Amino acid sequence: MLKKEDLTQRPTAEKLLAAFNGITLYFHGDGSTEISSLNFLQRQILSLMRIPESIYIFPP
Numbered sequence: 001m002l003k004k005e006d007l008t009q010r011p012t013a014e015k016l017l018a019a020f021n022g023i024t025l026y027f028h029g030d031g032s033t034e035i036s037s038l039n040f041l042q043r044q045i046l047s048l049m050r051i052p053e054s055i056y057i058f059p060p
Contacts, residue, residue: 019045023056 019041026034035056038046046053 016045 022036023038023042024036028034038053038056043053046055
């Protein structure tokens with residue numbers, strides 16, 4: 001949960017990158033890949049930056 005002091009109209013690059021901490025990419029032995037789901041804040045950041053969520057989807 002965000003604290004009041006964390007709210008800002010101009011977040012630093014450090015805070016934006018920290019919001020994506022914890023994303024995990026798995027490479028399975030059969031050659032397939034899997035990435036952890038984005039949370040609400042991560043999806044909101046991508047939306048505000050006009051970056052499609054599809055960058056987190058690997059082609060089959």
